[in-house]
Amino acid sequence: MSAVVLGAGAWGTTLAWLLARGGQPVRLWSSSEAKRATLRAERKSPAAPVELPDSVEIVDTLADAAQAELLLFAVLPRHVRSLCRELAPHLWPSQQAVHAAKGFAPCGNPVSTVIDQETLLLRIGALGGPVVPDEIWAGQGSAAVVASRYSSVIDAVTDRLASEQMRVYGNRDLAGVEIAGAVRTPIAIAAGMLRGLGLGHAVNAVLLTRGIAEAGRLCEALGADQRTVSGLSGIGDWMLTVADEGDPLVQAGQRLARGGELAHDEAASRVATLVELAEREGVEMPITEGVAAILGGRPAAEVLQDLMTRKARPEFQ
């Protein structure tokens, strides 16, 4: 099955590299003309210093990019809608789409819903899990989860992506994987803050387990399976994040805890979207709301104290 990766950041380029192994043809598209030129000339980019095999074709137009049976969206959630609108005239109904965006679109919709709203594509999925591009380029192993209500999407991604280096699991709970991916952002910022405040492993453990609880509540409200949060796209990815000092979101959290700026508009937008969604659904998400409060200017230590002194309650309700 022919494939195209839309977006040539670190993750998009890594996906193209993984898909192209064994000489299978892959198209790679970037909205940046300069990035396309670099990729074409040097077969690598600053974001992904791994050499792309010849079977990766860099394409300039979306009309060319769309000539594939499987489309992988590796762009930021806020860019998905405009990309879909440009792509839509070139699509046909037998195509399948998967996105790797870890966050909801600014309107509060999951990215899969945005693709559904803007294109004729119906068979849509999401990719999640604890994947570190550097480790992949170094030949280390990892695992990912592909979620879709359509088994043909799971099969297509598994066929193209699974290898000795990459184990791929399927999951029918698309909404759950998207929620787990979205909650990763406040978890990562909070982990960075805890690190910045000099707190130890115990608080990180609390962050992760209570993160599962609040993501689970959102899953329940949105008709997703709470168990998904305990899988690769949830706790699997979050454990990686909490441990990864180099994660940009963790670093941003650290800066915040020390009185600095977030300097990460995308992350701020994702957290705000989650808070709005939680309010709309009547779901309590104290960690996410706490991170939003800090982004709004409240001192991190004060918010942490509020969280620790909330009214006592049973662990499971």
Next chain:
Amino acid sequence: MLRREGIAREPVDDEAVIAELVDDVARRVGSRELDLLINDCCFVEEKRLRGTKDPEELAYRDRLREVRRRLAWASDAELNDLLRELIELYAREIHGHFDARTYANATKVLPRGLALLLKNQKPWLMLRQGLRGNFTLADRIVTSGQTATFDKLVELGTVVLVPTHLSNLDSPVIGFALHQAGLPPMIYGAGKNLFSNWLLSYFMDHLGAYKVDRLKKQALYKEVLKGYSRVALRHRWHSLFFPGGTRSRSGEVEVKLKKGLMGTALEAYQDNLRAGSPRPRLFFIPTTINYHLVLEAETLIDDHLQESGKSRYIISDDEFSKPDRVLNFVRSMMAMENPVEVVFGRPLDPFGNFVDDEGNSLDPHGRPFDPRGYVESGGQVVADAARDREYTGRLGDAIGQAFLRDTVLFHTHVLAAALMRRMRAHHPHLDLYRRLLLGVDARRFPIQEVDAEVRLLQESLMALAERGEVRLGADVVGVTPAELRATALKAFGRYHNERAATEREGVVIVQDARLTLYYANRLEHYPLPAPLPPGGAR
């Protein structure tokens, strides 16, 4: 051989249809464990028929017993024979009850007969007058929406009409609406129980209804029903399904729909593609049937509350199971308020995409495309039941959204909603069921307070209507809250055993909270602001 004029364009060979149906169902269930399937069928039915004295049912039971006797020693080939025997039995029952000869005359008889119904005629008067009369039904049932597109699609493929379902009168009403709009009649499955009412039975026979025995719970019978739908759609017999499955008990617009019969359309579409049919496409027409007052409102809301409220509600309401309630219900069948508005919505393909006048599916930006790629790979149709369930789910969501968009809200709904919201504002600590049990003193509201709530609803609903999210009756738009209140209260007084609400000395009293809830529920799925605080001041 029977001619199904109006439905099929060519004479239909009934034996060929039955043979096709038997083959279709046998092929689809053939991979299951046949002995279990057949045994389940016999066991369930024999249990149901225990004690029956009906000669027809007794003969049927004996036949099932014979099948069960043979089942014990049946080889694989014999199992197949037994399966086909049972399928054929049900196929003849379903197909055989459809009387196409009387159906051919439907459009001649229906309008006059239905006019009598809608004119509150008493049964004795109807019998005395026969079906003579000079009534203009056109001003009682208003038809609107996408009738021109509908008319074109009928020629381009097979149309599946999917209406909302509030009343047993929906079938004759929709039959008339089709006739009035110059559209072809539809076939549909109607519950066997409906045929026991002489009046309804008359219209059912004339509306292309085939009998569906809802007491038959066995899996095989349901498969034959689905198979019949597939066969009908493959033959381009335009069909009608009530996707809510049954009448809306709560009065709410149905947004969660049953997908069994809807799914047969997608199967028929794929069958058409495989067979190289020149007109393989199927088009769904979401349709809303809107009444000021609903014939069976009291019975339906009672059913709903007993089911959803469980013991909390049943505490003091067993009076509703008294025989006089049943008599009232029968009497009420003869007295329905008018007008009725039928809206034919924008057509959809079996995947939930909008369709244009040429029968093309449209992408979200209105670009036409051929949807066969959703089910094909490499030019071949690929069977995938799980995929098709998802597609049908998407279609169900699209139909639910269309129902909300094309529902017409009348003054009775708005006033009822205003009154329920006043009860909520005054008793926010009580749940719905306890609010319904409040004494009459707690259900009295000054007219100024009611009018303020009505005004808030009018404004909110008009904003929704401007965005195309709902339709409003003429008696909601361009009238003052006081006018709306007065006309709605008058309407409530015309028909129901007990008025939903009345007005006395500057106070509106919720007389029958259940009935008021039923009409208020029509607004349930629309985004509306919170009720005004007690006193009604903004």
